[in-house]
Amino acid sequence: xxxxxxxxxxxLAFALSTAALATAQEKEKTQAPEQAKAPAPPRVVTPLKVxxxxxxxxxxxxxxxMPYTLSVNAGDRATLRMxxxxxxxxxxxxxxxxxxxxxxxxxxxxVGTNIDCTPRxxxxxxxxxxxxxxxSSIYPDEQTGGAAKGNPSFRSxxxxxxxxxxxxxxxxxxxxxxxxxxxTVRVDVTLxxxx
Numbered sequence: 718x719x720x721x722x723x724x725x726x727x728x729l730a731f732a733l734s735t736a737a738l739a740t741a742q743e744k745e746k747t748q749a750p751e752q753a754k755a756p757a758p759p760r761v762v763t764p765l766k767v768x769x770x771x772x773x774x775x776x777x778x779x780x781x782x783m784p785y786t787l788s789v790n791a792g793d794r795a796t797l798r799m800x801x802x803x804x805x806x807x808x809x810x811x812x813x814x815x816x817x818x819x820x821x822x823x824x825x826x827x828v829g830t831n832i833d834c835t836p837r838x839x840x841x842x843x844x845x846x847x848x849x850x851x852x853s854s855i856y857p858d859e860q861t862g863g864a865a866k867g868n869p870s871f872r873s874x875x876x877x878x879x880x881x882x883x884x885x886x887x888x889x890x891x892x893x894x895x896x897x898x899x900x901t902v903r904v905d906v907t908l909x910x911x912x
Contacts (some may be wrong), residue, residue: 762910763791765844767834769890774901785830788911800829803855805869814842826871828853840878842883842910848890849877850904856897874902882908 725751766788773781789795831851836844853873876891890904 727732763838765791765836766909766911767795767836767846767848768907768909769832769834769848769850770902770905770907771830771850772905773888774903777898780900783830785832787832787834789834791836791837791844794833794835796834797830797832798804800827800831802826803869826869828855828871836908839881843881843882845879845881846906846908847877847879848906849875850890851875852902866896870897872897876904880906882906884908884910 769785769787770784771785772779785797785799787795787797804823806827807822807824822869829852831849833847833849835847837847839845852873853871856870856872872895874893876893878890880888880890882888885908887905887907890906892901892903894901
C-alpha cells in the first residue's frame with residue numbers, strides 16, 4: 718500500500734507540476750507580444766513657413782510682386798487655391814454698343830493662383846521642397862495689341878520643381894518670359910523653420 722501511495726503521490730506531483738508549467742508558458746506567450754510591441758518613438762514635427770513670391774519684370778524693372786505664405790510641417794503637404802471665375806460670352810452680337818449687356822451663352826474661365834508645396838526633411842537641417850505654381854490672369858487689351866478687341870485674352874504660367882533649401886535661405890524657383898508682352902515671370906521661394 719505504501720508503494721501505491723508513493724506512486725499515486727508521484728503521479729499527482731507530476732500532474733501538478735505539468736499544469737503549473739503549462740500555465741507559466743501560456744502566460745509568457747500572452748505577455749511576449751505585448752513586450753515586443755515597444756512604443757513607437759514620437760514623430761518629430763518640424764513646422765515650416767514657405768514664402769513664394771511671383772514677380773513680374775519688364776527688363777530689370779519690377780512691375781508686380783505677389784507674395785504667398787504657406788505654413789506646413791515637414792513631411793506634410795500644403796495647398797493654396799485663390800482665384801475667380803471670369804464670364805466669357807460664347808457668341809458676340811454685332812452692331813451692339815460695347816456697354817450693352819451681351820446675350821447668348823456664357824462660359825466661365827478660371828483665373829488665379831494655385832500652389833502645392835511638399836517639404837521633406839533631409840540631413841543637416843536642409844529640406845527638399847517639391848513645389849508646383851500655377852498662375853493665370855487676363856491680359857489687358859493694350860498688351861495684346863488689340864488682336865482680340867472686346868474679347869478677353871488669358872495668360873497662364875505653370876511650373877513644377879524640386880530643390881533643396883535650409884533655414885532662412887531663398888532660391889529662385891524658376892524664370893520664364895511671356896511671348897506676348899515680353900514680361901519675365903520669376904518665382905522665388907524662401908524657407909523659414911518655425912519654433
